[in-house]
Amino acid sequence: xxxxxxxxxxxxxxxxxxxxxxxxxxxxxxxxxxxxxxxxxxxxxxxxxxxxxxxxxxxxxxxxxxxxxxxxxxxxxxxxxxxxxxxxxxxxxxxxxxxxxxxxxxxxxxx
Numbered sequence: 001x002x003x004x005x006x007x008x009x010x011x012x013x014x015x016x017x018x019x020x021x022x023x024x025x026x027x028x029x030x031x032x033x034x035x036x037x038x039x040x041x042x043x044x045x046x047x048x049x050x051x052x053x054x055x056x057x058x059x060x061x062x063x064x065x066x067x068x069x070x071x072x073x074x075x076x077x078x079x080x081x082x083x084x085x086x087x088x089x090x091x092x093x094x095x096x097x098x099x100x101x102x103x104x105x106x107x108x109x110x111x
Contacts, residue, residue: 015080016044019054022076029065033108035073039099042090051084052077057095 010017023036035041035056043055056073058066070087077085100108 013046015046015082018079019044019052019077022079023073026069026072026076028059028069030063031059031108033100033104035069037101037104037107039101039104040069040095041073046082050080050082051086052082053086053088055088055090057090059095061091 010020020036023041024034026035027033028035028038028040031038038059040058041054041056043053045053045055054073054077056070058069063069066089070089073087074085077087097110100110
């Protein structure tokens with residue numbers, strides 16, 4: 001099941017629900033909002049044989065906490081009986097404020 005993270009609806013898949021919940025506890029320390037609601041998680045893909053791939057980005061290719069966030073995403077994905085967890089880092093498309101969902105923009109006071 002491939003899920004575009006920005007359009008995922010809670011309750012669709014219990015494993016993805018748990019991963020999303022865990023990702024909402026991983027914060028970008030420079031912006032102080034969780035990386036899921038910040039739009040840094042592009043896709044969450046679980047195959048039928050329970051292999052997980054998460055595609056993520058950073059606010060900048062030069063993000064000083066990129067390695068830390070990458071590790072925290074790996075740890076946040078350690079749920080259920082997944083066989084393999086792979087976190088892919090991409091900068092295509094590059095992240096921008098337009099990727100922040102409206103509810104997070106309201107929380108940040110920028111909408």
